[in-house]
Amino acid sequence: MKNQLLPTIILKREAIHNIDSILLFFKYNNQLLSIIRTIGKFKWSKSRRCWHGKFNQENLKLVRNSFGNLTTIKEDASLYSVPKYNIIRSPRILSNDNKKILEAFIKYLDGRMYGKSTVETYSVFIADFLDYIKDKPLNTLTNRDVELFVEDVFIPKKYSISTHRQFISALKLFKLFYPESKIEALNLIRPKKSKFLPIVLSQQELLEILRVTKNLKHRAILALIYSCGLRVGELINLELKHIDVHRLQVAIKNSKGRKDRYVNMAVSLTPLINNYIRTYNPVIYFAEGAPSNKYTASSVRAFLRKSCKLAGITKTVTPHTLRHSYATHLLENGTDIRLIQTLLGHNKPETTMIYTHVSTRSLETISNPLDEAVKKFKINKNKDEYLKINRNI
Secondary structure: OOOOOOEEEEEOOOOOOOEEEEEEEEEHHHHHHHHHHHHOEEEEOOOOOOOEEOOOOHHHHHHHHHOOOOOOOOEOOHHOOOOOOOHHHHHHHOOOOHHOOOOOHHHHHHHOOOHHHHHHHHHHHHHHHHHHHHOOOOOHHOHHHHHHHHHHHOOOOOOHHHHHHHHHHHHHHHHHHHHOOOOOOOOOOOOOOOHHHHOOOHHHHHHHHHHHHHHHHHHHHHHHHHHHOOOOHHHHHEEHHHOEEEEEEEEEEEEEEOEEEEEOOOHHHHHHHHHHHHHOOOOEOOOOOOOOOOOOOOHHHHHHHHHHHHHOOOOOOOHHHHHHHHHHHHHHOOOOOOHHHHOOOOOOOHHHHHHHOOOHHHHHHOOOHHHHHHHHHHHOOOOOOOOOOOOOO
């Protein structure tokens, strides 16, 4: 008979150090600890706060037999799927000639005034491509070499469509830089974009995120991102001198596409901003990890995940979700789509139009056909008779 006083054991499956593993989570208990130590096939993970061992049917059966008659075992759905592994990138091996060509390509991109992020992304793609072709002369490369690279590298690693599109863009520029190649740029077709709708939080969810974020700096960062619809890169690069609390304006300088723009700041945000600045005394940037040093995007993502967990939000939320929510809420409040485009810094109105698909305001104007059918039924029937769609339909 199971001992109701013993803690429940939760079983999960994850990759630990790229090894398929069983994870056992349970509250501290001397009896359970004695058993798992006796088994001898599991180790304690201080970072994950659980016991873990190699995943196989033998170890899974061993856990069930050892603990099944003593306490409740809850098996997570992850036990029935293969975990994700971290991709370990092997060092690139480029010939001296290809290294010089790569360096010249980077200078070429800099000379065309591409942004730092674009230069880094495109140069990595071309470096991977040069690593793949090894010593094959560049002037003999054809579109088939490009196809083989995608088939042998992109497909096994399950790279996204957006990554594939970026690679094609990088290769088209490389063809302009190195026209001696036999690659035909016109025949390099980018795969069609995925048309996924953005995840949007309700205003209640956003307020709850801010409420559970106890750290003053973190709360100020999240509030500013949402209030101004900022990209995480814009937040990180935002300098104090570009925030005008009196005019309730924030100047976004040299943003995506080398553009400047102004956005308005919420009146309700000013006490929080003033409190944060007086408490933390940032020197140059609004968000600083160390004095005069920029904060990191990974830090913002990390504390946002923590706040979402505390708020009980199960959606996948990133800093960009706050920007999506800002745009959607503006649209729902009646703001003109062209003005939203300006506030977000979009080049094309089509980019901004995606928020019309997630706005509840437009959906609320649609009369659902089921509701219309129920109304007609009520009109046609006697007053004493009515339809209940949960039964007798």
